[in-house]
Amino acid sequence: MAHQGQGTASAAMARSISPDWSSGLPPELIESISRCHLASGTDAASFRSVCSPWRAAVPFAPCFAPLLLLPSGGAAVTLYSVAEDKAFSVPLPDGVGKVPCGSSCGWLARMDEVASVTLFNPFTAGVVKLPPVDEEIPLSSSTFVFKKDGRWVFHPDEDDEYVNAAAAAAAADDIDAVTLDELRQVFFQEIVLSSPPDAGGCVAMAVLRSSTEVAYCRVGVDTAWTLVETNLDCSVDSIVFCQGRFVAIDCTGEISIFSGDIATLPAGTPPTATPIPSLTPPVDIPGYIDYRLVDDA
Template sequence: MAQPPNPKRRSQPLPDWRSNPPEDLLESIGQRLASGHNAASFRSACSPWHAAGPFATFGPLLLLPFDPDSDRVGFDCVPKKKVLSKTLPDLRGKVACGSSCGWVALMDEVASVTLLNPFAGARAPRVELPPAGEHVAATSSSERVSRVHGRWVLHPTNGYGDVDAADRAIKLEDMRDVFFREIVLLAPPDAAGRECVAMAMLGCSTEVAFCWVGVDSAWTLFDTKLEFSVGSIVYCQDKFLAIDCTGEIFVSSSNAAGATPTTTLLLSLSPPTGLCHRSYLESNDELHIVGAMVSTFHETQSFTYSSAIYKCNLHNRTPEWSRVRDIGDQTLFVSKHFDESFSGTSVSKYKENKIYMSEPLYGDPYDLVHRLEIVDIATGTSEVKPVQEKIQGSEALGWIRPNLWKL
């Protein structure tokens, strides 16, 4: 005969698994997660679940392009061939201008900038950076730009200072070309208020902009003295490197919060002969360059290319590039749309001694399918795989490491 229910047992409250789960249980679950896709979903549930890491060995996700009129965005988990779709209201009316340290930099039509952590659940932490002022506008564009009735307006000239066409409002899709092309973080901002520097590559300038996150109310500009516009910004060996297309490198280091970074070195480090379409990154405390060696066949008007990677140690008295054919248990993740690229050791579900490129170096920008290029570093050969359908004909934005740091 069935026993009647125990009224005392019924009156006992059920455990709150969302806000106060046992730490050992969460850690046990976290250790069994198979991918960054699972980890991102797990950590989005609530604060205790978010802090249950660490997830340092999980691979990055591919940030897909998004419609600024929507608040939905996709993150592709390449090994599992799945897309994590998230609703992020802060995306609406903005364009992405950087992916760094697990955070995405977003800019709106008035050049206000927000840092957003897309994998922190309901808290959706966001940090406001200083908006672009008139001094940034005057430096970042080759044309005259001013703010009229709250909107940025371009005043085209013919190169001699004379008006060449009617004024036009700068649209959202043009903001990166005129203002902040890419924003790179020294470290992820967190709830503890850790000091963090944001360095910005401007639309077309030999100057760069920086600010101390949460401290400065405006961007500070300084001239790199490079011959050509800054094309890459890399954080390497505790310094920011601004690099132009010729390989000249401007080096700056950060000091106390609120202080201007000190400039210490300007050196010329020409890229290896014949290396085209380059991307820079730091790995094992050395500067790496990834590019392609191109062979052209004039008879057939075609070309072939093989990918190559070189490295150098800037601490050497005379730094020089040396070819790399084996990076051991490391994997490199290179973005084409954003300059931010990085490496990982024994990254779950990703192959070692490979380069994962967010888009083929020489892909068709009007192709309606996102394609991922995977390079074998030992041989320089690569394979191209379709990932997802494109949105508005644009390319994948780049890689993002989901929540590798506690907030």
Template sequence: MAQPPNLKRRSLPLSDWRSGLPEDLLESIGQRLASGHDAASFRSACSPWRAAVPFATFGPLLLLSFDPNSDRVGFYCVPEKKVLSKTLSDVRGKVACGSSCGWLVLMDEAASMTLLNPFAGARAPRVELPLAGKHVEAASSSEHVSRVHGRWVLHPTNDYGDTDAAGRAIELEDMRDLFFREIVLSAPPDATGRECMAMSMLGCSTEAAFCRVGVDSAWTLLDTKLEFSMGSIVHCQDKFLAIDCTGEISVCSSNAADATPTATLLPSLSPPTGLCHCSYLESNGELHIVGAMVSTFHETQSFTYSSVIYKCNIHDRTPEWSKVRDIGDQTLFVSKHFNESSSGTSVSKYKENKIYMSEPLYGDPYDLVHRLEIVDIATGASEVKPVQEKMQGSEALGWIRPNLWKL
């Protein structure tokens, strides 16, 4: 029998089948992704796949406290009741001092600052911020410190006014109290065509620090004109709002050309009477305040509280707070440790017209069972829920929304 002729394999060009899928099919697949991890993998394929999964459809995760001697970081997904663990080598030897625009803000013992995007692939993108100088330290604290071999050293003063010349090295967990307490960004540092500004709260200070990310080599100090130390920073309508512990607000801005910051007080805008445990956030271009109204019963030595929301447009001629009873398809995410909170429209797997608080406004601080508080905005009623067991023993630092791609 005759042998069949030898068939040689021909080298044919491989078609890029990924970009050839219909747009409606990609969107249909994207809507069925179960988690942010799946979304990150899906979006890494190509541009059409990234376009099929809008950023706003994925809700934020709770960033959990992490060991600076490790490179493992946990994120708690509330709808899935699951802890997602990631290996991020850049967190080793650092402490978190904020989460903004989907990026983590990290600081080491030398007060070197790093922005890290933990959800943008195996090699998480990072951006370096200017090192804290002596002027930043002086604005942050009344303590005498010096820089020795790359470390900051505290020189305490005794009752006789004598300063300890040798001093002691400042530990990593104390760096936020003496330097950058929290940093907020105006935009993601990888956003195309948008300048990214960073503003920081400095220890217990009325001064703030500004820098243009990727442009400035040093921080610029700004006197916010507040009477008391800053408690919150919010970026709203292209302005930074510095808010002190009494609720007084200073509108801070910086000229893009020379980065000369300015500050203007809003003396007419006082917080609503009787509101406590306040958190501030931007939603739909307006400043919102979330807090609690407390009712005390002296006969039984007990109290009850209800969570309420107010909003205002800071650029009105006479801005004033108005009570909010319905935010439609919006969801608010509020944290106590990281002051920057956020909002979202039709956030996947989260309930609308609700506030998700990283922990209850009132509770036992020594209770090792972590709980989440969900507030119904229409009624003010609160529901406190224990979280998944793997999160117990960890502290929820704040919300971070996965920024899975470059804008």
């Protein structure tokens, strides 16, 4: 019996001092596996969970093929993976009373009834708040709203001078408040990120309704949104962050590229946008065309 006990203790000691093989693999091998042998987001997530070196070898955002956000309500969000033909639910904090206004770098952008935007990562439960909006954002789209009792409301008479909004708010008893369903038409239609917002150096840029301007902010740095002109002839349909720059496309298919790294610009120095020669869209396509930019890098 004594001999058996000694053998058991020796085996346990051997296991306790055995090297951590997972963290001792050559970095080149880990990188090769992460690049070429992870067939799905599930495989990538399992790979990342092994240890810190493996997690560092696979950035979180590229782990998953694009996921569809399915209509849902309540305290969860339903995501559908086209590549894996699977749907799954993820807990969603404050799920009621917010509308989606974009998804980028693995983060969802959601806007509440006072147009405050929160970025949420459904896999890490990370939350990042963006600066509050002001009247200049909807005014860029020729939409006249102002705040009354903490809520955004429509100006009762858009033919009046906008500077009379305060007087109108005091005089009017029946004013239409901006509802959740109307928020994207009044403020931000789509928000795109340059990088994950919890990593530093992230810039958020927003498409506005029927405007040649876009709004941007440096996450964690700016306390307000800044409007900047794209110099396009028609309202912006879509923006994308590609190869270190934001690119905008308007409703005619024309493209404008923002110069430089917006995250490193001095305070008060807005970026500049330059239209470039673009391909003429086919003339034989009937009906309205909604242009979208896609980063295929």
